[in-house]
Amino acid sequence: MNETEAFNRIKKLRSEIARLRKAYHVENAPNVTDEVYDSLTRELKELLKKYPKFEDKNAGENRVAGKPLDKFVKVKHQTRMLSLNDVFNEEELADWEKRINKLLGNQSSRLNYFCEVKFDGLAVSLIYEKGKFVRGATRGDGFIGEDITQNLKTINSIPLVLNFPYPEYLEVRGEAVMSKKTLEKLNLLNTKEGKILFANTRNAAAGSLRQLDPKLSAERKLDFFAYDIAENSSDKDLLRHSEKHKYLKSLGFPVDAHDAVCKNLKEVLGFVKKFEKIRPNFPYGTDGVVVSVDDLGLQDILGVVGKAPRYMAAFKYPAEKATTVVKDVKINVGRTGVLTPLAIFEPTLVAGSTVSKATLHNMDQIERLDLRIGDTVVIEKAGDVIPKVVEVLTRLRTGKEKKVKMPEDCPVCGSRVEKQKIAEKKEESVAYYCMNPKCAAKNERYLEHFVAAFEIYELGPKILRRFKDEGLITDAADIFALEKNDIENLERFGEKSAENIVAEIKNKKHISLGKFLWALGILHVGEETARDLAMHFGTLEKLISAAQGNISEIDSIENIGPAVLKSVSTFFNDKNNLKFIEKLKKNGVIVEKTEKRKAGKFTGLNFILTGTLSAMSREIAKEKILALGGKVVSSVSKNTSYVVAGEESGSKLTTAQKLGVKVLTEKEFLNLLS
DNA sequence: CCGCCTCGAGTTCT
DNA sequence: CTCGAGGCGG
Numbered sequence: 001m002n003e004t005e006a007f008n009r010i011k012k013l014r015s016e017i018a019r020l021r022k023a024y025h026v027e028n029a030p031n032v033t034d035e036v037y038d039s040l041t042r043e044l045k046e047l048l049k050k051y052p053k054f055e056d057k058n059a060g061e062n063r064v065a066g067k068p069l070d071k072f073v074k075v076k077h078q079t080r081m082l083s084l085n086d087v088f089n090e091e092e093l094a095d096w097e098k099r100i101n102k103l104l105g106n107q108s109s110r111l112n113y114f115c116e117v118k119f120d121g122l123a124v125s126l127i128y129e130k131g132k133f134v135r136g137a138t139r140g141d142g143f144i145g146e147d148i149t150q151n152l153k154t155i156n157s158i159p160l161v162l163n164f165p166y167p168e169y170l171e172v173r174g175e176a177v178m179s180k181k182t183l184e185k186l187n188l189l190n191t192k193e194g195k196i197l198f199a200n201t202r203n204a205a206a207g208s209l210r211q212l213d214p215k216l217s218a219e220r221k222l223d224f225f226a227y228d229i230a231e232n233s234s235d236k237d238l239l240r241h242s243e244k245h246k247y248l249k250s251l252g253f254p255v256d257a258h259d260a261v262c263k264n265l266k267e268v269l270g271f272v273k274k275f276e277k278i279r280p281n282f283p284y285g286t287d288g289v290v291v292s293v294d295d296l297g298l299q300d301i302l303g304v305v306g307k308a309p310r311y312m313a314a315f316k317y318p319a320e321k322a323t324t325v326v327k328d329v330k331i332n333v334g335r336t337g338v339l340t341p342l343a344i345f346e347p348t349l350v351a352g353s354t355v356s357k358a359t360l361h362n363m364d365q366i367e368r369l370d371l372r373i374g375d376t377v378v379i380e381k382a383g384d385v386i387p388k389v390v391e392v393l394t395r396l397r398t399g400k401e402k403k404v405k406m407p408e409d410c411p412v413c414g415s416r417v418e419k420q421k422i423a424e425k426k427e428e429s430v431a432y433y434c435m436n437p438k439c440a441a442k443n444e445r446y447l448e449h450f451v452a453a454f455e456i457y458e459l460g461p462k463i464l465r466r467f468k469d470e471g472l473i474t475d476a477a478d479i480f481a482l483e484k485n486d487i488e489n490l491e492r493f494g495e496k497s498a499e500n501i502v503a504e505i506k507n508k509k510h511i512s513l514g515k516f517l518w519a520l521g522i523l524h525v526g527e528e529t530a531r532d533l534a535m536h537f538g539t540l541e542k543l544i545s546a547a548q549g550n551i552s553e554i555d556s557i558e559n560i561g562p563a564v565l566k567s568v569s570t571f572f573n574d575k576n577n578l579k580f581i582e583k584l585k586k587n588g589v590i591v592e593k594t595e596k597r598k599a600g601k602f603t604g605l606n607f608i609l610t611g612t613l614s615a616m617s618r619e620i621a622k623e624k625i626l627a628l629g630g631k632v633v634s635s636v637s638k639n640t641s642y643v644v645a646g647e648e649s650g651s652k653l654t655t656a657q658k659l660g661v662k663v664l665t666e667k668e669f670l671n672l673l674s
Numbered sequence: 675c676c677g678c679c680t681c682g683a684g685t686t687c688t
Numbered sequence: 689c690t691c692g693a694g695g696c697g698g
Contacts, residue, residue: 362692
């Protein structure tokens with residue numbers, strides 16, 4: 001990026017950030033997520049670090065967010081309400097400590113830390129006179145906030161009268177929050193009434209406290225947690241931040257129950273990691289941990305720079321949403337010849353890992369998103385794992401973005417690309433296909449699929465490709481004729497790895513009919529349908545003769561309709577395919593006969609496996625269920641009998657609960673098995 | 675013919 | 689996990 005481009009980007013970012021801020025703080029628009037805002041702000045900051053000449057003191061990023069609304073009475077804070085500097089990882093936390101140590105010099109030996117959970121709500125200030133709650137205000141811009149005393153009085157956890165002995169005058173800082181449960185209920189209600197939903201607990205808390213009618217505010221059932229004392233007229237000697245917490249507790253304020261003094265950064269990180277585990281099940285929304293220098297004397301020495309104190313840092317957990325720029329859209333060719341667009345972007349940290357690409361599925365999806373190369377996009381991780389482009393920030397466009405075009409020719413073999421007719425229908429497929437049966441990409445993907453079905457784990461994509469390039473194999477059947485010598489002679493392959501590979505292949509020559517049919521890669525015949533076929537016919541020979549003669553027998557099988565029927569019969573009437581099967585047999589592949597599905601105690605039951613089981617792998621669990629006559633399906637619906645939830649279960653658990661499907665713990669599942 | 679379920683296929687990172 | 693498409697019942 002050159003200087004002009006950087007400057008243009010900075011301008012765009014500034015205006016979009018300003019727009020989001022206004023939507024967020026002034027209009028309380030619930031659909032704006034602060035993560036997108038944060039992500040853009042981070043990019044702007046980095047750009048300004050690289051190009052300091054474009055710094056602008058009056059620009060939005062140098063002002064504290066939160067312009068007060070006109071509707072509420074404005075109040076001036078006696079001491080400014082600060083914001084915090086963020087750190088995102090261990091390294092940044094260590095940098096923070098280094099800066100502190102430098103400033104403290106020889107006093108740094110007294111340094112220890114205080115950790116507390118950072119609630120994601122609305123920061124408020126509460127004033128008590130003679131032990132009575134007299135005024136509460138929002139943070140606003142840090143200097144001037146809004147008087148929301150009436151609304152705050154509806155929060156049960158804010159004491160209206162302090163426990164004795166209390167100081168003449170006290171100003172408490174804390175966070176007004178909404179529990180996740182309350183938010184869920186509120187959103188459910190809003191859905192029914194057709195109102196807009198709140199994106200997170202923070203927006204909900206802020207929105208609720210901004211209700212002009214305190215009755216509405218009261219219905220929202222907010223909570224409060226205190227974290228600091230700003231003014232205190234008593235002569236009580238508070239020397240540490242941790243003592244403030246204790247004192248707040250004694251006066252009747254709820255404080256974070258996890259808070260702890262940490263001797264060093266290692267302990268701080270321990271706290272951060274411990275809470276990260278608790279966080280998903282914690283009743284309130286949180287976005288990190290606040291780390292403070294515990295000694296108030298040291299805090300004074302360190303002081304405040306700009307709007308944030310040097311003695312505090314917010315350790316932020318990785319955001320679930322982030323923004324990034326699409327550098328390119330590549331086209332992948334799959335086993336079936338389908339062309340799949342793949343967005344390539346700047347490596348970006350999202351939900352704990354760095355992501356550099358995401359599938360776009362097909363052209364329709366690209367059009368729906370209106371995605372162009374060069375666009376800034378919002379990404380998240382579906383189910384916390386798979387990166388996904390959720391939105392394009394079209395306002396950040398410069399006009400230089402390029403539309404994505406599906407190539408007319410296959411990017412690998414160069415042959416024509418086209419949409420396919422959908423069986424029994426006039427429509428065409430959404431996807432484009434490379435129709436060349438000899439396409440190198442298709443063959444490679446097929447080899448990968450084949451070894452996966454045979455469970456030959458030693459042969460990954462890289463090795464397969466190498467074997468193919470070196471001429472060791474031309475088709476999948478050649479794999480079973482590989483010898484130790486062939487492999488050893490290749491560069492970068494040792495004797496040991498050659499032995500392992502050959503042994504593994506030999507081991508996997510016996511295969512069930514179902515897995516074998518799946519390995520053949522027949523159109524529309526995946527793992528499930530392959531098993532249905534295997535269960536019905538029992539042997540490969542019976543299936544082949546039916547495919548070549550009495551196809552009505554295939555048609556009669558449950559879950560097999562016209563499309564699958566046609567593809568199966570076409571496959572087994574093709575001479576090349578039959579030759580390939582013969583070659584596999586000749587090379588030692590033995591297809592095991594399949595027993596007809598036995599009725600067992602799981603007959604008619606559908607299982608879903610989610611999360612990690614400790615006693616067995618999912619693969620084994622699946623086999624056990626099948627052996628008892630049950631089925632393992634991949635998506636939850638109301639027809640699902642049981643969801644078996646292991647450790648760290650994903651979204652399937654949530655859907656199960658929503659649909660009222662019975663959920664089993666691993667223990668309950670094991671009991672059911674035996 | 676439509677709407678619900680499933681299945682198939684492609685996909686990411688540690 | 690997600691999207692498209694096949695199977696099937698209403």
